[in-house]
Amino acid sequence: MTLEQTLPICIAGTWRLGGGERYATCYPATGEPVAWLNAASLDDVEAAVQGAHQAFLHSGWAQRKPHERATVLYRIAGLIRERAEELAQLQRQDNGKPIGETRALVASAAGTFQFFAAACETLEETITPSRGDFVSMSVYEPMGVVAAITPWNSPIASEAQKVAPALAGGNAVVIKPAEITPLLALQLARICEEAGLPKGLLSVLPGKGSVLGDALTRHPLVKRVSFTGGTRTGKHIAHIAADKMMPVSLELGGKSPTIVLDDADLDHAVAGVLYGIFSSSGEACIAGSRLFVARPLYEPFMARLTAAAAQLRVGDPADERTQMGPLISAAHRESVERYVALGLAEGGRLRLGGERPAGGVFDQGYFYPPTILEGLGNHQQVCQEEIFGPVLVAMPFDNEEALITQANDSLYALAAGIWSRDYKRAWALGRKLQAGTVWINTYKQFSISTPFGGWRDSGLGREKGRLGILQYMEQKSLYWGMNDQPLAWAGLETGQ
Numbered sequence: 455m456t457l458e459q460t461l462p463i464c465i466a467g468t469w470r471l472g473g474g475e476r477y478a479t480c481y482p483a484t485g486e487p488v489a490w491l492n493a494a495s496l497d498d499v500e501a502a503v504q505g506a507h508q509a510f511l512h513s514g515w516a517q518r519k520p521h522e523r524a525t526v527l528y529r530i531a532g533l534i535r536e537r538a539e540e541l542a543q544l545q546r547q548d549n550g551k552p553i554g555e556t557r558a559l560v561a562s563a564a565g566t567f568q569f570f571a572a573a574c575e576t577l578e579e580t581i582t583p584s585r586g587d588f589v590s591m592s593v594y595e596p597m598g599v600v601a602a603i604t605p606w607n608s609p610i611a612s613e614a615q616k617v618a619p620a621l622a623g624g625n626a627v628v629i630k631p632a633e634i635t636p637l638l639a640l641q642l643a644r645i646c647e648e649a650g651l652p653k654g655l656l657s658v659l660p661g662k663g664s665v666l667g668d669a670l671t672r673h674p675l676v677k678r679v680s681f682t683g684g685t686r687t688g689k690h691i692a693h694i695a696a697d698k699m700m701p702v703s704l705e706l707g708g709k710s711p712t713i714v715l716d717d718a719d720l721d722h723a724v725a726g727v728l729y730g731i732f733s734s735s736g737e738a739c740i741a742g743s744r745l746f747v748a749r750p751l752y753e754p755f756m757a758r759l760t761a762a763a764a765q766l767r768v769g770d771p772a773d774e775r776t777q778m779g780p781l782i783s784a785a786h787r788e789s790v791e792r793y794v795a796l797g798l799a800e801g802g803r804l805r806l807g808g809e810r811p812a813g814g815v816f817d818q819g820y821f822y823p824p825t826i827l828e829g830l831g832n833h834q835q836v837c838q839e840e841i842f843g844p845v846l847v848a849m850p851f852d853n854e855e856a857l858i859t860q861a862n863d864s865l866y867a868l869a870a871g872i873w874s875r876d877y878k879r880a881w882a883l884g885r886k887l888q889a890g891t892v893w894i895n896t897y898k899q900f901s902i903s904t905p906f907g908g909w910r911d912s913g914l915g916r917e918k919g920r921l922g923i924l925q926y927m928e929q930k931s932l933y934w935g936m937n938d939q940p941l942a943w944a945g946l947e948t949g950q
């Protein structure tokens with residue numbers, strides 16, 4: 455790939471230039487273009503969906519035995535592993551995450567394909583207890599064309615979480631990656647093709663979500679949408695889905711509380727809170743962005759946390775030692791800055807950060823330092839809205855009852871963290887927190903075998919887990935009559 459070239463995109467089994475505007479995807483650490491491509495056009499959306507529909511009907515993929523589909527998914531996992539370094543470096547350039555993180559995302563994507571290959575070949579259909587002269591069964595069928603709409607913060611891992619179970623379930627997939635991070639989805643399509651996925655079964659449509667994602671969601675041949683992104687977009691998609699009576703899963707935003715009880719192991723808590731908010735520069739749906747610390751511990755804990763946060767290595771994402779790279783774009787950094795200014799206007803104080811770093815690489819990219827605000831109440835806007843950057847708001851709490859009320863006082867309910875040496879106490883608190891995931895004495899750890907998703911404005915439905923494949927399948931019941939005689943109701947005499 456050279457910079458002068460315009461990258462082709464994958465539409466209905468062919469690689470060609472998109473019909474939309476030419477644009478560059480840029481390296482957030484320097485602002486320099488990484489690649490040029492043409493966005494997809496609305497005609498491309500139509501071609502991709504029609505192609506996916508035809509491939510679904512005629513390629514034989516849906517009819518392949520589960521272990522045959524699994525073979526292709528295992529091959530995809532293998533090819534991702536073979537090209538792991540190349541993919542991780544490309545991802546680093548596409549979205550600016552430190553290389554250590556992009557390697558982990560690529561490894562996670564390979565693991566996801568492997569996991570859903572295994573889930574596919576071991577998925578059981580059931581014979582249900584019979585309540586008459588029949589044998590009753592419950593089986594699963596593919597849905598058809600699935601749209602996978604993904605955000606910019608964890609490409610390839612986000613795409614794998616949708617594409618792998620959807621393909622495992624026998625479907626065709628059209629990916630709409632975030633406009634500014636299209637490169638890994640395109641690479642994934644190349645790998646799928648090489649692994650033997652039938653042509654047309656997977657397309658990738660880079661470009662504007664409000665145009666392409668919207669058209670894809672509305673398309674009558676799209677039978678399911680799996681979306682990860684912001685809550686406002688998710689709600690828009692949910693409305694369209696309601697009109698189409700189409701199932702949809704929504705992985706949305708968060709404003710997760712992380713709680714340090716007075717009996718916490720402070721070494722673990724400091725490390726976990728830091729990782730929870732500042733890894734990925736806070737550009738994570740599950741970022742632990744609201745910190746509640748037991749009042750007697752507040753000052754000593756904050757002193758240690760602040761000192762450790764000040765030592766985090768912000769800088770060049772290509773450097774193996776870098777812990778925080780740049781934010782995704784200039785516009786996003788400005789949005790983070792506006793939130794910090796708002797926190798100060800709301801009466802908050804800066805304990806750390808709050809100013810763009812300057813000099814060297816910092817003058818080119820969209821860097822922002824670890825930032826800690828305090829002196830604010832949970833009801834204030836910076837505590838209620840998702841900032842999606844390296845900004846932690848810290849608050850002391852006096853008793854667990856008040857803590858639970860505040861921790862749960864959010865439109866979001868994606869994740870939460872608890873730091874305590876007392877497992878019974880943590881268990882009781884964990885059960886009272888409203889969140890799709892609660893981490894106890896750890897944070898931001900993931901397993902593909904554990905379902906993930908949010909409550910309330912953080913989303914609908916679950917991804918991952920062995921049964922994640924069923925999100926992409928329709929359930930069907932079959933009854934097999936075993937009567938020797940015709941059904942009695944008709945009152946027919948038998949001929950015997």
Ligand code: NAD
Nearest residue numbers: 604605606631632663664667668683684687705706707739
């Ligand atoms: P976004 O909602 O702006 O965009 C997400 C995707 O939706 C992109 O591909 C975009 O092009 C597309 N899109 C935009 N408008 C659309 C429309 N009208 N119809 C259909 N598609 C449309 O989100 P973002 O800024 O890319 O990502 C950040 C958000 O994603 C944050 O809120 C973050 O919390 C959330 N997120 C959630 C999870 C999770 O698993 N819960 C994971 C990662 C990110």
